[in-house]
Amino acid sequence: MAAQRSGNTVFLTEQEAERIRNTVKERVKKCNAAAGQAREPRDAKSAIRNATGASLMADMADMGPSQAATMPAIGVGQPYPPCVVPLKDLQPMKLGDLRMETHHRGYRLTVKRASPVVTLAARSWAMVQDEAGEEIERLEICLHKRRHGREVLETPGAVFILKEPYFTLTDDGEPTLRVDHPSDLVVVTGTDAEVSDVAAAEKMAKRCKDEGNAALEKQNLPLAHAKYTEGLRIARQDVVHNANPDLARDLSRNRAHVNLLLSQFDEAEADAKASLIGRDDDQRSKELDSKALFRAGTAAYNLGKYREAKELFERRLKLTPDISSKETSAILRKIDLRLREQEAGTHDLSKIRAGLSRARPRADAASFVANTTIKDSPGRGRGLFATRDIPEGDIIFIEKAFCVVWGFESDVLTAITYDVRDDRIRVSPVGLTRAVVHKLLNNPSQTAAVMNLYGDWPGVPTTNTATNTTTADDGPAIDTFRVHDIVSRNAFGPGSQFGDAEGARNASTGLWLRAALGNHSCAANARKEFVGDLMVLRAARRIARGDEIFHAYDESGDYDARREALARTWGFDCACELCVVEREDPPAVRRRRRELIAEVDAFVARERPAGANRRAVVRAQRLAKAIEETYDAQRYKGLPRLAARTIQEWLAIATPRR
Missing domain, CATH: 2.40.50.140 (Nucleic acid-binding proteins)
Incomplete structure (x- = not known):
């Protein structure tokens, strides 16, 4: 908490x-x-x-x-x-x-x-x-x-x-x-020269393969990738490929392995498929294809393409049942679990949470979003709407983050940014921006989903309308300025879940693509919780089919601080029903509420709810009552008391000493 x-x-x-x-x-x-x-x-x-x-x-x-x-x-x-x-x-x-x-x-x-x-x-x-x-x-x-x-x-x-x-x-x-x-x-890092002599070209490609193998053995993955790539360019020339087609296949198969290690799953899948020989009458060819199918299936799994991954591993099991049965069967059971999560939301959250740690902070789980659909929201652009009636407390969706940078990881970087467009100084999670760009460079097929999110900078017109990416012959062109604006407007903090102290300089931040489409309300009908990099959205009250789903971007109980945060970070002035009522509170009431929030924060930081003594419980009850008294019962009827939420949560889980 x-x-x-x-x-x-x-x-x-x-x-x-x-x-x-x-x-x-x-x-x-x-x-x-x-x-x-x-x-x-x-x-x-x-x-x-x-x-x-x-x-x-x-x-x-x-x-x-x-x-x-x-x-x-x-x-x-x-x-x-x-x-x-x-x-x-x-x-x-x-x-x-x-x-x-x-x-x-x-x-x-x-x-x-x-x-x-x-x-x-x-x-x-x-x-x-x-x-x-x-x-x-x-x-x-x-x-x-x-x-x-x-x-x-x-x-x-x-x-x-x-x-x-x-x-x-x-x-x-x-x-x-x-x-x-x-x-x-x-x-x-290599040569771009064309080699017309077959023997010389083949020798050069084989040397690149050997150098790539040596680099891989030393775990110099960028060099291994560069050497395999150089060798492939030569081996795919007609003069070489016609004489020795297996050379390009070997290089593709090797580069697929390196791509998996580099999290370049798009290219890993393509390389693995390009290396397939397709001969069932030769045991060596079947073993090599089994290896290729494993790499292609692993890449598809990591891209969230579970049905495709299942098909590839089933092909592998059929091709080499004698050498891959146990391993492939275990993988297929895991894929079936992902498919059930994806289709029915059957996540075992307790088991997933138990398997997370500082060393493994990202969940191996699929996203479940079937309870929501994307439609236009009047005055708000796009929004999320319920596809069925959702009782209070039920799961609306479970979404795996597109990208998270944890506060204890080396990628974390926070910067103070000054935006000349609106003359505002902000604290920006530029480490997350950098990680998102890196992931898109590694896997261009995922670019469209990110670039379709809202950002202030519209970016360069796309050249590929099917994927919303801009691609030249040299590879994907990722508009880093647009990514920065998208992250600034759509990132969320999953909090410190592994006992690490976090502040502005090392705050964990992530990008959840489905959640980013949900609109804000301070009186939201949905509440977020996090299990590692999984965002779990639950109904805060009953949601009827067709209702728009709102979650809170900022949950501060201090109206003025919340209003400033929403304007500074997300660029809008909230006019939800709660803000309308809070805006009318006298300044002295809002000031008293702010003082009580500070007392609660200090109390929660000092007193653990587990094994709390009676004096602490009584103090918490008095704080909760004092905060409640700052809300007019009639005016706030049916609205949340955000300032009281933290102390109420403390009291809900407090267990007295024995």
Whole structure:
């Protein structure tokens, strides 16, 4: 049970807030003034020396005790679309061609790293040089700077190709190449040369396979994936494939395994299916296909495609019953359990909760949403509506999160953002934004469901209306600005479920796609609870078929704090029946209620309900009565008393000492 004020508030002084606001505004002003100006050349030795010193300082700061106590400040609200032009259709340019505050549409820039990487919480940068080594410039990757746990700029021996490079200024006024969309940066670690000689090409592809195997053995998964990918490009050339089709199959099968380890399930499934031989008269071929079917089925399962996963594992069981019967049968029983959860909501929540821990905080369970449908809600956009009568206390839906970042995980990152569009400073879960973008890059098939959610920035028009994704020949282009706005408007906090202390800097946050479509009411007819990354929505009172389902985005008992949070985070002024009544309370009544809420929070933090002594129980009863007295019985008839909820929950579970 969380206190009503859980410590997830950051208090900025007026001077600190003004400094953040002025820094962003000053940068925008300088960028506008410099727009179109020619780039000034840098002194290479001086630039590399400065970058080396900054890298050392960043490393020392990262090891210091104050690092965890600070949050980066980020300016947002100046979105631009990712490049959607295939790399082969972009014209080459040089560093000397750059113009200030310009997106060089239709061009590409090829560079190599020339200095150590300066790694900061929300960005990393390094000096880079052009192909000829004649010019040097600063390259900065903002927020989405890591891929599979590794700094992108630190990729050994990599060549970086910037698609439609953006040349701008940092907050300190220093010129820099800036990358906000990961798909705008192509990392090349192999060769793109075509090989026409069959023997030479086959030898090169086999060498890539061997190097990939060696990297896999050392658990260097990004390198293994890169080597298998390079080998596949060669092995799939007609000249090689016609001579040795099994080579491409072997590479696809191997890359499918690496993709599973990297959580790249779309490509894992495609690779595994591409590796199928389809020969029933050869035992070795059947064993290899059994392995491929296992990998394809595992990928489908992780994508939530349980019926497809079932079909693939049934094929495997039929193909090799002698070597896979026990394992495959166990997996099929698990898939049947997921299908029952999905269709009937037969989740054993007690068992699921018992199986969760800090080491395994995510539930292996399916979403159940059959009790709801999506329809237009007058004045609110889309909403969730009941498809049947739902008694009080019954489950409305159980939804597995699309993505959760727990407060104790390394991915957690909170930033103070200043949005130039509405002049507001917010505390934003940018670690969740980063995780969502990473998941979409790994699995583009899931992009449509996320991008269909509400966000302030409409984003670039999609090129694939079937999936609502923008895809060039080089892969998916994920609009990171739109993801940021979607996360800002639709994320929820599952709370600390594993005994960890959480505050604003390390609050657990997640994105639940179905729940995001439900509209808010302070007098909601549904209440959330969390079991790991499962959101369980129950009816707070009887809901009739066809009724809209409302849940509370913010449940603070302090009207003024709740109103401010809804406006700041979700961008609307609530006019529900409870807010209408609370708004009419005299300021002195609201102030008294606020004081009592603070007393309750302090009491709950100090007194455990289990084994509480009589004095504590009496104190809780007095607090509950005092809060109740701040509500006019007639005016609040049939409405919830939010300020009393925490202490009432404490009393409901309090057990006296024996």
